[in-house]
Amino acid sequence: MLLFLAGCGEAPPTAPPQYAFYHWETRLDPHPGRVAEYGADRLYIKVFDVSWTDGRAEPSALLEVTDSLKMAAVPVVFITNEVFTHSGPDLAARIAGLIEQRFPFPFGEVQIDCDWTAGTREAYFAFLRRLGELLPDKQVSCTVRLHQYRDRDAQGIPPVDRAVLMAYNTGDLGSWETENSIVDTVVIGRYTAGQPPYPLPLDLAVAVYDWAAVYRQGALAYLINEPDLTELADSSRFAALAPLRYRVDRSTYFAGLYLYRNDLIRREVADRRGALRLAASLWPQIANRGSERVIFYRIGSRQWRD
Structure with missing residues (x-):
C-alpha cells in the first residue's frame, strides 16, 4: 500500500490513489490476473502511434483487438513532437476519427502522449483544444514530462481536463556512462521537490519494465x-x-x-518494488485535490513476475 503524509501541499487528495495500468502492446492482452491482484480499475490502452513520415502525419502500430474487456478503458495516442512542427488543422479530426474506428470499447476519456517543447507548444495546444471540441462528451487528458512539470512558465499548461506526470525516462539514454536512464530517484527529485501544486488534476505514472541499450x-x-x-x-x-x-x-x-x-x-531495469516505493514517496509531493490514480507503465512487462 502507498504511504501518505497528511497535510502535504495546498490541496491534498482526499483518498488514496487508485491503481491503473498502461497497455502498450499492439495486440490487446489485458492480463486479468495482474489487474485483479493490484485492484486496478482501468487500462490506458495505446491505440496507435503518429509520426511524421514521408511529409505527412501517419499512424502506425494500430491496436489489434481479439478479446473482450471487462473493465474501464481509456484510448491513448502517442504522437512524436516532430508532428507538431508540420501538422495542419485536420490532424485532430483525423485522430479523433481513427480512435472511434479502432477502439471498440466504451470510453469517457482520451489521452494524448507527446513530449512537446516550447517551440511546438502553440501547435500542440491548438490540437488539444480542437480535439476537445470534436469530442465534447469526452474528457481529454495528456501526459506531462518532468521538465514540463517543473518549467511551467516556458512549457505552458496544456488545455486539457487532467494530466498525468510521467516519472520515468529520466536519464541520458545516449550515454554509456548513465547508470539507469529509465528511473533515477535523485533526478526525479530535482524536478518535483518544492514545486507548487500543478494547476490541473494530476495523476502519476511510474515504470515497471526492462530493456537493453x-x-x-x-x-x-x-x-x-x-x-x-x-x-x-x-x-x-x-x-x-x-x-x-x-x-x-x-x-x-x-x-x-x-x-x-x-x-x-547496458541492461536497465525498473522493477515493481522500486515502482511502488517511488509512487509512495512521490504521491504526497505531486498529488492535488483532483489526483486519482497511480498508473504503471506497463502491464505486459516480465518485471511483474519477479
Missing part, C-alpha cells in the same frame, strides 16, 4: 525490449563487465540484431 563506437545503436537473459549469460559471446553491463566479444545475432565485437550492452 546497445552502444557502438560510443553512440546508442539499438534498444532491445526485455532481452533474452539466457543469451547474455553465454560467455562465448558476451563478457560481463559489471552488474547489468556487457561487452560483445564475438560478433553475433542477438534479439534479431547483428551485433559486432566490442559493442557494449
